[in-house]
Each structure stands twice: as structure tokens, then as C-alpha cells.
Amino acid sequence: MRKIVGPLLTGLLVVGVAAAIYVSADKQLSQLNKVTVRGLIGSEKLAFFQDPRVIEAFANKGLEVEVKKSGSREIATRHDLNNWDFAFPAGVPAAEKISRENQARKSYQVAFTPMVVASWESIAKILEANGIARMRDNIYYLIDMKKLLEIIEQGKRWTDLPQNESYQARKSILINSTDIRRSNSAAMYLALASYLFNDEAVVENTTQADALVDRLANLFIRQGYTEHSSAVPFNDYLIMGIGKAPMVMAYEAQYLYAASQSQLRGDMRLLYPEPTLYTKHVLVALSEPGEQFGQVLTTDPTLQGLMIEHGWRNSDRAGFDSFIQSRKLQVPASLVNVIEPPSYEVIESMIQTIERDHYGGAH
Amino acid sequence: MKAYLTLLSVVFSLLLNGCSGPVEQVSILAGSELKDIKPMLDEIKRETGVEIEFHFTGTLDGAETLASGAHYDMGWFSHAKYLSLLEGRANQKFIHGSEKIMLSPVVAGVKKSVADRWGWCDNAQVSWKEFSDKAAQGELTYAMTNPASSNSGFSSTVGVQSALAGGETLQPDMIDNEAMSGFARGHKLTAGSSGWLADKFVAEQHQVDAIFNYESVLIGLNESGQLREPLCLIYPPEGVITADYPLLLLNKAKQQAFSKLIDYFKQQPVQQRLMSETARRPVIPGVALDKRFPDAVVLELPFPGKVETVDQILMTYLDKQRAPSTSIFVLDLSGSMRGDNLQQLKQAMHNLAGGDQSITGKFARFRAREQVIILPFSSQPMASQTYDIESGIGNDPVLQQLRNEINQLVANGGTAIYSALDSAYGLAKTARAQDSDRFYSIALLSDGANTQGLSYGGFRDLYRQNHDDYAGIPTFPIIFGGADKQEMEKLAHLTGGRAFDSTKHSLSQVFKKIRGYQ
Structure with missing residues (x-):
């Protein structure tokens, strides 16, 4: 037995070593090119x-x-x-x-990809009943962003909305986004809100921006802790569901990819803000x-x-x-009401002011 | 021959484990509740080639350790939000990757007989506000961890505060002091960690009506067979805070090991196993909740967005809202304490008297309204000194006085531990007879075996005779120097306290930890 196992094992090891050399040589060759x-x-x-x-x-x-x-x-x-x-x-x-x-x-x-609000059938219905959202093509919704931001700014809670039987949460109505100091999707939300607060015109300079910045800051401060990158709140949407956040600012691409991977539940709905903007x-x-x-x-x-x-x-x-x-998905054939974000300098100045005045200068 | 076979088995296991390359070791600083992952370590090593070395600590402690630049490859806590806020405030970046591994909301467990009294069982409308009202009226008592030491206590406190603030995200100026004090009236069992609170609840379940803890812990209690009646789990409609257990990459050089661990934990069978074995919820869409979890939507409260808010919540709670503590320190001044031991003791007491400016030190120090009693002993108990802390900050004259007295302590003589402890219980009993709305506890430090006065057995008999007067006043013995470890643990068990080992940590760290239980 001893005599057999010895050579057998040696043989195994030799084959192993040879294979390792062969594999790594092959890998090196391809890596050269x-x-x-x-x-x-x-x-x-x-x-x-x-x-x-x-x-x-x-x-x-x-x-x-x-x-x-x-x-x-x-x-x-x-x-x-x-x-x-x-x-x-x-x-x-x-x-x-x-x-x-x-x-x-x-x-x-x-x-x-356009900015969207990832949400739920019940939420869309409540918004629709309150004249804030409209259904299109029997599947997705358009949100009147001006009206939505109005009720957000008024500090309304979900329980304050009439014709709401299905989402009795005493939580403030807010769109959940990422951390404005770190992530693009939050900056896109900022850009969108700044356009609406600026009487539907792209904010062009820091004077205009300064006049709006406290109102804009509130959209983020009131959310409490926010995540650093857009993948996290979208994953929370998929996993923790409507309880975590009824409306999540997201990229259309995130939603469509999740849909194509069969990760969506039947009552998830895509809401398109009107106006919206593209993240390029x-x-x-x-x-x-x-x-x-x-x-x-x-x-x-x-x-x-x-x-x-x-x-x-x-x-x-x-x-x-x-x-x-x-994939049997449905999205708007074309989005008509699409705005441009302000320039980098204007967005940057708004974010820096929010950081300085509302987060004590740190990020 | 034997060597060959061993070698052969090594070769085979290498062939079987499916991962190439040598085993990579990573150190992970983790929350103590993650001890329940330990049974999976061998499998993790086999599947990923990553060997995890856990170092356990509390959530806030861990955040401070990491923020102060300690070297661990990864971190793993109930959440990383406070750490992330600290990172932001310091304008540093030490989290290089973060992935949620599992979920568990912090909710209430109410004894069925109590819940039935008010129709609370399976009732989705029972709010934080109602908990607060019942507690304020003296109709509901509960167990909750110290919010400054443990995340489950902190999350519950935020729940009540947010509910009282009308559902808005808490900001520093929104902390409702008075209403919160009503809620705090029901707080009868406290602890520095969620796991220990659960044990304490089992041991003293006749004492309180409810317990706030992770859903996973409460499900575990209900399945443990140790409860005299089941707990009804209540998810208040204002929302709860869910622990999301992110694995954090701290050492960039371990990126690959980090990715391997994430890939491993996010596999469907592993998520399934985590759910069945630890009662925490999965983080991937493919795994459905088993029937231990309620169907209803769990509403999530916003977590505070600023360090200042968190600090404000904790400081207000400790200084104004919770029942104040009477903390008795029974301190060994026998001859063996002379030199370094006495120096360590003085340093530890100084830190609690305002000398420690660190994040955890700030929360651990003596608080406004607290009564601190120092009872030194050597061959016999010495005269005790009582300090009624006023503001507990800056130049509080009482703190100043306490620091002066500590400076003058001299070590000399024998060790009469149990006679001193018996005196301490006498003091506590008298004090409690006058004011029962306080937390009473005794911290006992001795560096050697008992040499004089009452024996352990003698003390135990006295304790049992006086059980009605002494129960609910736990002793926290510190295993220090040549202390009798077994006896200290028996003593902790007898009085409902917990022994703390100071052979691995400095006395200052241990004192800080005990503060979570006072």
C-alpha cells in the first residue's frame, strides 16, 4: 500500500504542477496582447x-x-x-x-437615461386621486412635479391626503434621494427642483441660486440620513419596499434593468416627473x-x-x-417635457451653500 | 504513511474547495450580536478562501474605534450611519466599500397577557405614542438598552422622539423633552448590549411588561422556550429603524476578499440560511420571508441626518429624560492596589468625572441628576462619600470635589470585599426606600481574593435573606489583577449583574462599558 500511494501521489502532484504552469503560461500569453x-x-x-x-x-x-x-x-x-x-x-x-x-x-x-421616481401602484393611485399624477398607456404615470413639490414644501403627511386608504403612514411626503453632497442622482433632483422653484427657468447664475437654496436644502435635510450612491436607495426600494420609502428618485435604467432581471414585484410602478431631465x-x-x-x-x-x-x-x-x-416593459415613446440642468458651476455653488449652511460645512 | 495520507487529504480538500490561491486572512471589527455568524466561519473559509478573525464590540464603541483610525480590514455592525456621519464631519474617508448583508427592524415585544389587556396583539395601529402614554401613566414597564451604548435602545428612542415630533425627521431643535420623560418612566431594565438585555429579560421577566429589541432577538426569545408567556411583536405605524448590517471595507488592500465575501453572503442559499438561523431578513429579492415574519409592510423612520441630532438625542435622554442613576462604586484600597493598579483606578474614575473627551467618553461620564457614591474598603469598609452631580459638565463643583477625593485615595491593608459589598447594599436599600424612581447599581473593583470580614458564602446568605430589599440592584464585579474570577461571576449571577474582565482591556475601558449598564 505504502509503495503504491507514494508514486501515485507524486504523479498527481506532477500533473498538478504541470497544469498550473500550462495555465499560467497561457494566461500570460493572452495578457501580453x-x-x-x-x-x-x-x-x-x-x-x-x-x-x-x-x-x-x-x-x-x-x-x-x-x-x-x-x-x-x-x-x-x-x-x-x-x-x-x-x-x-x-x-x-x-x-x-x-x-x-x-x-x-x-x-x-x-x-x-431619464430621471424617474420609483414607486408603487397604491402611491400612484393616491397621487392620481389628488390630481398630482396621471396614468399613461395603462402602466406608467406622469407626475406633475410642480404640484408634488408644493405639497412636499407644505410639510404634508401621507395621512393628510384625502382619498388615501392604502398608505396610512404618518410620514412626511418626501422623495427619497441620495446624499446631495456626494451623488449625481441627488444633484439631478436638485436641478429639477431648482428649475421649478425658479418659475420654470434653468437657474443661470449664483444670484438666482442663492435665493432658492434654503428651499432646496429642505428637500434633502428633511430626509435625514441619505446614502452616498444611487445603487443603495434603489436596492432598498427592491428589498425593503414601500415601507422604507414610497417614492425614490432613480434612473430609468435602474428600473428597466431590475425589470429585465425579474426583480420587480407586480405592484411596482414607474413615475415620470414632468418635467424631467436626462442624466447623460x-x-x-x-x-x-x-x-x-x-x-x-x-x-x-x-x-x-x-x-x-x-x-x-x-x-x-x-x-x-x-x-x-x-421584455414586455412599457415606457414613454418620447419624453416631451425635458429640461437641461444648470451648469456645473451653478449646481456646485448650490451644493456648497447647502453644505455650508445646513451641514455645518462638512460632508 | 500517515503523513502521506494527511498530505493526500490536504490535496483533496484543496481540489474540493473550488477556490484557488492561498487562504487570505481578514480582521473584522464587529458588533457583538454578530457572534451568531461564527458557526458559518468554516464554510465561509471553504467557499471563499477568506478566513475571518472577528473582534467584537458595541456599535457606538466600534464607530469610535474606527473613526479614531484603528487598523481593521473590515467592519460589520448593525448599521454604519453614525460612522458615516462621523466620517463626513471629520472630512475623512475610511469606508471604502459598504454592502448590506441582512436586515432586522428594532420593534417592541409586549407580553401577551399585557397586550391583550389593551387589544394590542396583532394590532397594526399601536403607536409609539401609545407606548409613551402608557409608560407615562405608570401602566407599562419595559426593558431597553442604554441608547448611548447600544443601537437597539437608540433606535427605540428615535422612534418615540420622531412620533412625538409628528413624523418629521428629527433635527436638533425638535427633541421633545417633557413628553419623552413620560416614556422614560417605564424604563425599568437597562443594559449596555442588546444580547445581554435579552438574557436579563428572561431572568427577570416577571419585572417588566415589554422589551424593545431587534425583531431577530424577539423572534429568538419566542422560540427559545424560556418565556413564561409569548411576546406580541409590535411594529408601530409611525415607523421603526431597521438595522441593515453593512459589511464595510476599511483596508483598500482587501478589496478582493471583500468582494468575495459580498458575493458569498448574497447567494440565495446563504441568505436563506441567515434568515432561518438568525431570524434576520434577506437583502436579495429572490428570497421570500418565511412565516415567522409578519406580512404587513414595515414602515421605516428616517435616521437622523446629522451628528448633532444624534448627540442631542443622547445627551437629552441621559441628562434630562431617563430615570437618574444612583451608582455605587465599591473600590479596593488594599495594599496590593498600591502603585500601578491604584493609578489605573484613579485614571478610570477621572475619566468618568469628565476627563475623557472622546465620543464614548462624552456619553459615559457622570451625568446631571446622577448620584455617585464612593465606598472604599481595605480591611473593612471605609466611610462612603455621596456626590449629587449637578450639570455634569465643565466646572461642576461636585465633579471637581469628586476628582479631588479620588486623588487622595491611598492603598493600605487587607481585602474585605463582602463586608464592603454588604455595606453598599445597605446604602442602596436606604436610598431606594426614599426614592424608588432611580436605577441603582454597584460596581465592584477588587484586585485580589477576599481576606477579611464576610465570606462569599456569608454574603450570599445575607443577600438571600434580604432578597426583597436587594433585588433589582445588580452588582457589576470587575475581574482585575488577582481577583477570583469564578467567585466574581457567581456574584454577578446572584445579583443579576454582569462580570467584566479587565485582564484584556484597561480599567478605563471597562468602567466605560459598565456605564452602559448603570
Whole structure:
């Protein structure tokens, strides 16, 4: 027995070692031809970059992509951007700032998605009964944002609304967002509210902004603790449900991706603010490999298709439509009432004032 | 031959475990309630190649430890909101990744016979306000942890405060002092940690009507077979605060191990197992709640958004709202205390008298309205000194006086632990006869075995004879120096207290911890 086991074991070990050498040699060979690109991304795009199909599509183009997620506002204010190949935040304002203040080689308009309110059938019905929301195409709703912000500012609670049998919560009516100091989706909510508070005009300078900033701050302060990136409140929406927050500011893409993954419950509803705005996902290439990466991402049809499968809209309109149809989803064919966000400087100044006056200067 | 077989089994287990590369070790500073994850550690190591080394502590303690830059690879607490607020205030970044692993709301468990009296069982309308009203009228007593030491007590306090503030997110100026004092009248059992509170509730279940704790702990109590009657779980309609147990990445170099752990914990079977074994709710959509959890929607209250609000809630509670404490410190001044031991003792007392400016120190120090009694002993009990704390801050003359007295302590003579303890119970009994609306407790420090006066057995007999007068006054013995560990633990058990081991932590840290129980 002793004699047999000895050689057998040795044989096993030899095979093991040989296999290890073979595997690592093969890996090294392919890595020789592959370019590794490193970039900073908004958290909402993490699932896309972790999708094995996406990794494979990049590999086919000789790229290995390493990403680190961060709040979009945090990306724009980092000091070490020249150590990265690309920055891929959410929102034009952050991308513009990065382009301007760093040696950006090129920027690419990759995708866009409208801001939505992720909510529930019962909530939509209450809002509808109170003249704040209207149903479209039997499935999604449009919210009159001006009216909604009015009742929010009045400090109304859900129990204060007439014709509300189904959500008897003594909670203030609020839209839950992320932390205004860190994340793009909160900044988009700020942009939207600033437009409505400014008599339906884009805030153009800091004088206009200063006049509105206390009212705007209240939308966030009254929420209490807020999360740093948009993935968290949306996941709370999926898991903790209507009890955690009846209305969550989100990206349409998050909702559509969750729907395509069968993560939604039957009574979840998508509410489109009127007006709304788009979050544009602009890729800023900061190095030569970053540029190569941008080129592949915006031209490779497989990757374009996969972006759509993750819920984003891009230049392939027909592709988006067929994704929606194939998953039996329903979204507005076109959004008419879409506004532009204020410039980066104006948004930044509003956020800084809120930070200084309402959060004691820290973030 | 044997060596070959061992080697063979190692090779096989390497082949079987499915993960490549060597085992990676990570240190995790974790909330003490996560001890229930320990049975999974072997499986985690097998499945992920990550070997977890847990260091347990309380939520607030842990937040302070991490905020002060301690080196752990990861953190894992009932929530990270306070830590995140501290991070923001300090303008630092030490959380490099955060993923929720499981959920448990902090709710009320009311004894069925009591709940039935008011039709509260399975009644979704029972509000925080009603708890507050019943407590204010003296009709409801409850067990709750100290909100400054434990998250379940803090979450319950926020629930009542928010309800009294009309459902708005709490801001520093909204803390309703008077109404909250009514709620605090019912607080009869306290503790520094949620797990220990549950044990205390089991031991003294005839004393109180209700307990505030994590849903998971209350479900566990109902399934334990240790309750004389079941608890009705109540989820007040103003909302509750849910602990979401995020795993936190602190050391960036451990990013890969962090991702592996997250992937592991978020698998469907693991989430299922966490739910069945720990009664915490899953965080992925694919796992449905089992039938131990109610169907109804759990409404969530907003968590305060600023450090100042949290501090204000805690300070107001400790200084104005809760029943004040009478805290008796029985301190060994025998000859063996001379030198470093006495120095440590003086430092610890100084810290409680306002010398510790850290976050936890701020909450642990002697409070407004508190009565501190110092009873030193050596060969026999010495004269006691009573200090009625006024403001408890800054230049409070009483604190000043207390600090002076502590400075003058000298060690000399023998060790008459139980005679001193018997005197302490005498003092407590007299004080309680005059004012029963206070928390009475005794902290006992001795660095050696009993050498004189009453023996442990003699004390035990006296305690039993005087049970009616002494019950509800727990002793918290500190295992220090050459103290008799077993005897100290027996003493803690006898009096409904808890022994604290000071062989691994400084005396100052242990005193701070005991404050959570006073």
C-alpha cells in the first residue's frame, strides 16, 4: 500500500504542477496582447462592467477593464485623475468639470437615461386621486412635479391626503434621494427642483441660486440620513419596499434593468416627473488606452446592445425599442417635457451653500 | 504513511474547495450580536478562501474605534450611519466599500397577557405614542438598552422622539423633552448590549411588561422556550429603524476578499440560511420571508441626518429624560492596589468625572441628576462619600470635589470585599426606600481574593435573606489583577449583574462599558 500511494501521489502532484504552469503560461500569453484600462465609474454602472458578457466583449477587442465605483461628485473633485485612464461619472456637469480641469483627450457621449421616481401602484393611485399624477398607456404615470413639490414644501403627511386608504403612514411626503453632497442622482433632483422653484427657468447664475437654496436644502435635510450612491436607495426600494420609502428618485435604467432581471414585484410602478431631465453618461478619456476604451464602447455593436440591456438609452433607438418590447416593459415613446440642468458651476455653488449652511460645512 | 495520507487529504480538500490561491486572512471589527455568524466561519473559509478573525464590540464603541483610525480590514455592525456621519464631519474617508448583508427592524415585544389587556396583539395601529402614554401613566414597564451604548435602545428612542415630533425627521431643535420623560418612566431594565438585555429579560421577566429589541432577538426569545408567556411583536405605524448590517471595507488592500465575501453572503442559499438561523431578513429579492415574519409592510423612520441630532438625542435622554442613576462604586484600597493598579483606578474614575473627551467618553461620564457614591474598603469598609452631580459638565463643583477625593485615595491593608459589598447594599436599600424612581447599581473593583470580614458564602446568605430589599440592584464585579474570577461571576449571577474582565482591556475601558449598564 505504502509503495503504491507514494508514486501515485507524486504523479498527481506532477500533473498538478504541470497544469498550473500550462495555465499560467497561457494566461500570460493572452495578457501580453491585452491592454488593461483603469477607470472611475458612478456606482450605477457597476453591474454593467461586472456582466460577464461585457467583460468578454471587451476582451474580444483586446481590452481588460478595471473599474472602481465612486460618487459622481467625488470623482469630479479627485486630485489623482491623471493616474486613471478614464472617468465615467453620471451627469454632464461632472464630466464637464473633469474635461476642463484635467488633460482630457476626448469625451464620448455614451448613453443617457431619464430621471424617474420609483414607486408603487397604491402611491400612484393616491397621487392620481389628488390630481398630482396621471396614468399613461395603462402602466406608467406622469407626475406633475410642480404640484408634488408644493405639497412636499407644505410639510404634508401621507395621512393628510384625502382619498388615501392604502398608505396610512404618518410620514412626511418626501422623495427619497441620495446624499446631495456626494451623488449625481441627488444633484439631478436638485436641478429639477431648482428649475421649478425658479418659475420654470434653468437657474443661470449664483444670484438666482442663492435665493432658492434654503428651499432646496429642505428637500434633502428633511430626509435625514441619505446614502452616498444611487445603487443603495434603489436596492432598498427592491428589498425593503414601500415601507422604507414610497417614492425614490432613480434612473430609468435602474428600473428597466431590475425589470429585465425579474426583480420587480407586480405592484411596482414607474413615475415620470414632468418635467424631467436626462442624466447623460459621458466618458472622459484621460489617456491613450482610455481613448481606445471609449472608441470600443461607443462603436462596438455588442457593447451598445448590452448597454441597452442594462436599461440605458443610446443612439440605437430601434435597439432600445426592441429591448422594451421583448421584455414586455412599457415606457414613454418620447419624453416631451425635458429640461437641461444648470451648469456645473451653478449646481456646485448650490451644493456648497447647502453644505455650508445646513451641514455645518462638512460632508 | 500517515503523513502521506494527511498530505493526500490536504490535496483533496484543496481540489474540493473550488477556490484557488492561498487562504487570505481578514480582521473584522464587529458588533457583538454578530457572534451568531461564527458557526458559518468554516464554510465561509471553504467557499471563499477568506478566513475571518472577528473582534467584537458595541456599535457606538466600534464607530469610535474606527473613526479614531484603528487598523481593521473590515467592519460589520448593525448599521454604519453614525460612522458615516462621523466620517463626513471629520472630512475623512475610511469606508471604502459598504454592502448590506441582512436586515432586522428594532420593534417592541409586549407580553401577551399585557397586550391583550389593551387589544394590542396583532394590532397594526399601536403607536409609539401609545407606548409613551402608557409608560407615562405608570401602566407599562419595559426593558431597553442604554441608547448611548447600544443601537437597539437608540433606535427605540428615535422612534418615540420622531412620533412625538409628528413624523418629521428629527433635527436638533425638535427633541421633545417633557413628553419623552413620560416614556422614560417605564424604563425599568437597562443594559449596555442588546444580547445581554435579552438574557436579563428572561431572568427577570416577571419585572417588566415589554422589551424593545431587534425583531431577530424577539423572534429568538419566542422560540427559545424560556418565556413564561409569548411576546406580541409590535411594529408601530409611525415607523421603526431597521438595522441593515453593512459589511464595510476599511483596508483598500482587501478589496478582493471583500468582494468575495459580498458575493458569498448574497447567494440565495446563504441568505436563506441567515434568515432561518438568525431570524434576520434577506437583502436579495429572490428570497421570500418565511412565516415567522409578519406580512404587513414595515414602515421605516428616517435616521437622523446629522451628528448633532444624534448627540442631542443622547445627551437629552441621559441628562434630562431617563430615570437618574444612583451608582455605587465599591473600590479596593488594599495594599496590593498600591502603585500601578491604584493609578489605573484613579485614571478610570477621572475619566468618568469628565476627563475623557472622546465620543464614548462624552456619553459615559457622570451625568446631571446622577448620584455617585464612593465606598472604599481595605480591611473593612471605609466611610462612603455621596456626590449629587449637578450639570455634569465643565466646572461642576461636585465633579471637581469628586476628582479631588479620588486623588487622595491611598492603598493600605487587607481585602474585605463582602463586608464592603454588604455595606453598599445597605446604602442602596436606604436610598431606594426614599426614592424608588432611580436605577441603582454597584460596581465592584477588587484586585485580589477576599481576606477579611464576610465570606462569599456569608454574603450570599445575607443577600438571600434580604432578597426583597436587594433585588433589582445588580452588582457589576470587575475581574482585575488577582481577583477570583469564578467567585466574581457567581456574584454577578446572584445579583443579576454582569462580570467584566479587565485582564484584556484597561480599567478605563471597562468602567466605560459598565456605564452602559448603570
